[in-house]
Amino acid sequence: MILGRVCGSIVSTINHEFYDNKRLLMVDRLSIDGKVTGNYLIAVDSVGAGAGETVLIIDEGNSARQIIGDKTAPLRSIIVGVVDQTTIQSI
Amino acid sequence: MILGRVCGSIVSTINHEFYDNKRLLMVDRLSIDGKVTGNYLIAVDSVGAGAGETVLIIDEGNSARQIIGDKTAPLRSIIVGVVDQTTIQSI
Amino acid sequence: MILGRVCGSIVSTINHEFYDNKRLLMVDRLSIDGKVTGNYLIAVDSVGAGAGETVLIIDEGNSARQIIGDKTAPLRSIIVGVVDQTTIQSI
Amino acid sequence: MILGRVCGSIVSTINHEFYDNKRLLMVDRLSIDGKVTGNYLIAVDSVGAGAGETVLIIDEGNSARQIIGDKTAPLRSIIVGVVDQTTIQSI
Amino acid sequence: MILGRVCGSIVSTINHEFYDNKRLLMVDRLSIDGKVTGNYLIAVDSVGAGAGETVLIIDEGNSARQIIGDKTAPLRSIIVGVVDQTTIQSI
Numbered sequence: 092m093i094l095g096r097v098c099g100s101i102v103s104t105i106n107h108e109f110y111d112n113k114r115l116l117m118v119d120r121l122s123i124d125g126k127v128t129g130n131y132l133i134a135v136d137s138v139g140a141g142a143g144e145t146v147l148i149i150d151e152g153n154s155a156r157q158i159i160g161d162k163t164a165p166l167r168s169i170i171v172g173v174v175d176q177t178t179i180q181s182i
Numbered sequence: 183m184i185l186g187r188v189c190g191s192i193v194s195t196i197n198h199e200f201y202d203n204k205r206l207l208m209v210d211r212l213s214i215d216g217k218v219t220g221n222y223l224i225a226v227d228s229v230g231a232g233a234g235e236t237v238l239i240i241d242e243g244n245s246a247r248q249i250i251g252d253k254t255a256p257l258r259s260i261i262v263g264v265v266d267q268t269t270i271q272s273i
Numbered sequence: 274m275i276l277g278r279v280c281g282s283i284v285s286t287i288n289h290e291f292y293d294n295k296r297l298l299m300v301d302r303l304s305i306d307g308k309v310t311g312n313y314l315i316a317v318d319s320v321g322a323g324a325g326e327t328v329l330i331i332d333e334g335n336s337a338r339q340i341i342g343d344k345t346a347p348l349r350s351i352i353v354g355v356v357d358q359t360t361i362q363s364i
Numbered sequence: 365m366i367l368g369r370v371c372g373s374i375v376s377t378i379n380h381e382f383y384d385n386k387r388l389l390m391v392d393r394l395s396i397d398g399k400v401t402g403n404y405l406i407a408v409d410s411v412g413a414g415a416g417e418t419v420l421i422i423d424e425g426n427s428a429r430q431i432i433g434d435k436t437a438p439l440r441s442i443i444v445g446v447v448d449q450t451t452i453q454s455i
Numbered sequence: 456m457i458l459g460r461v462c463g464s465i466v467s468t469i470n471h472e473f474y475d476n477k478r479l480l481m482v483d484r485l486s487i488d489g490k491v492t493g494n495y496l497i498a499v500d501s502v503g504a505g506a507g508e509t510v511l512i513i514d515e516g517n518s519a520r521q522i523i524g525d526k527t528a529p530l531r532s533i534i535v536g537v538v539d540q541t542t543i544q545s546i
Contacts, residue, residue: 092297092314092316092349093314093315094283097271098271099268099270099271100268100269101238101267101268101269102265102266102267102269103238103263103265103266104229104264105238105262106229106249106262106263107248107249107262110263115238117214117270122311123280123299123311123313129213129214131214132183132184133183133184133238137288138286138288142271143271147283147285147287149347149348149349152242152244153244154334154347154348154349155347157289158288165240165244165245165248165249166240166245167241167242167245168183171287171288171289171347172285172286172287172288172292173285174284174285175284175285175286176283176284177281177282177284179281180280180325188453189396190450190453191450191451192367192420192447192450192451193450193451194444194445194447195411195445195446196411196420196444196445197431198431201445206365208396208450208452220396221396222396223365223366224365224366224367224420233453243424243426254430255430256427256428256430256431257365257422257427258422258423258424258427274497274530274532275497276465305462305481305483305493305494319470320468320469329465329469329479329497331529331531333531335516335529336516337529339471339527339528339529340470340529353467354467354468354470354474355467355468356466356467357466357467357468358466359464359465359481360463360466362461362462362463362506371487371543371544372541372542372544373542374458374538374540374541374542375538375539375540375541375542376511376535376536376537376538376539377502377536377537377539378502378535378536379501379522379536380521380535383536390487390541402486403487404487405456405457406456406457406458407456415544416544425515425518426517436521437518437521438513438517438535439456439513440456440518
């Protein structure tokens with residue numbers, strides 16, 4: 092799983108009923124020190140994430156389908172949580 | 183899922199009936215600011231995308247098979263939508 | 274499978290019962306000579322790994338679900354072992 | 365899916381009957397302008413591809429197994445077509 | 456599939472019976488001209504590969520499970536062959 096920051100949204104015409112009323116967010120991957128990298132992906136939102144929030148993303152189809160609760164949904168990347176806190180240990 | 187721009191097409195002799203009459207498009211991945219990167223992939227078109235259009239691609243076999251509606255289709259990358267609008271937040 | 278070093282943890286609000294009481298660790302991938310690379314991922318802990326420990330990670334959903342013993346769990350990356358010893362041959 | 369150029373072959377002793385009499389080819393990924401990149405993979409040939417030919421590769425296990433027609437075959441990368449023509453649009 | 460050179464082994468405490476008595480090898484990916492790259496992965500050995508040998512690796516869970524003959528095994532990367540010969544064509 093990966094961490095990213097919500098940085099935008101897209102509007103797309105998709106010919107599959109699964110995507111009706113789904114939010115597609117642009118998420119910028121975060122570096123280990125919490126900075127945006129410019130390396131983004133497009134993920135379906137399952138948690139109501141807003142712009143600027145740090146989110147946890149699962150980038151695997153079967154996991155995404157479990158979160159959605161639809162075994163036939165065509166998707167790979169999904170936002171599964173808003174990250175409340177990140178603790179980095181100094182080792 | 184990823185964003186790309188349709189930049190070409192290929193003609194290939196493929197020994198599997200699934201590929202009869204399918205369009206195989208070359209899609210150049212887009213950077214977060216919407217520029218082409220030269221990092222491309224070959225995707226089956228499911229939406230009638232044209233040259234120069236920005237498209238949403240799912241790069242996962244099971245999702246692609248759901249879009250096509252054929253559980254046995256051999257494919258991994260599929261264009262699922264034409265992107266009408268991208269909104270980037272300044273945060 | 275890959276090697277990493279546990280470098281932090283995250284607290285996230287996830288809307289799926291699987292994640293109740295699960296530890297989500299930040300793991301920094303190790304280079305071949307055992308140094309951290311800054312290229313991290315977020316993995317569920319299945320072994321009680323602690324900060325600074327070297328761990329083995331499987332980054333595949335079906336494997337992760339087998340380790341957890343739950344075929345419907347939405348996850349991709351899991352820590353499956355603490356690495357006790359690494360032996361590099363000079364060849 | 366990706367494009368590559370056949371640049372070699374390997375002979376390997378593999379302990380699984382699937383690989384009896386299969387050709388394993390080394391395929392060099394092509395850049396968007398059709399040049400070899402040195403970033404290669406090993407793929408099973410399903411089309412009789414020859415050295416120097418441009419080929420289409422699917423790098424996904426389930427697709428590869430569909431092409432082979434064997435649900436239990438252990439493989440991930442397969443050459444599915446010889447590319448007859450690539451058309452790049454100037455946009 | 457990819458080529459690598461066995462460069463080490465790891466000893467890990469893994470809480471899943473599948474890993475009892477399995478060898479976990481560190482394999483350094485090879486460049487197209489047969490040199491080690493430092494970009495390694497950890498793979499289960501299914502062929503008795505030794506240090507310094509060039510091996511073929513399948514990095515896909517379902518393939519790995521087929522090689523092992525255990526549909527429930529949690530693993531992704533497996534060494535499936537020792538490479539006896541690589542032939543690179545000059546084109």
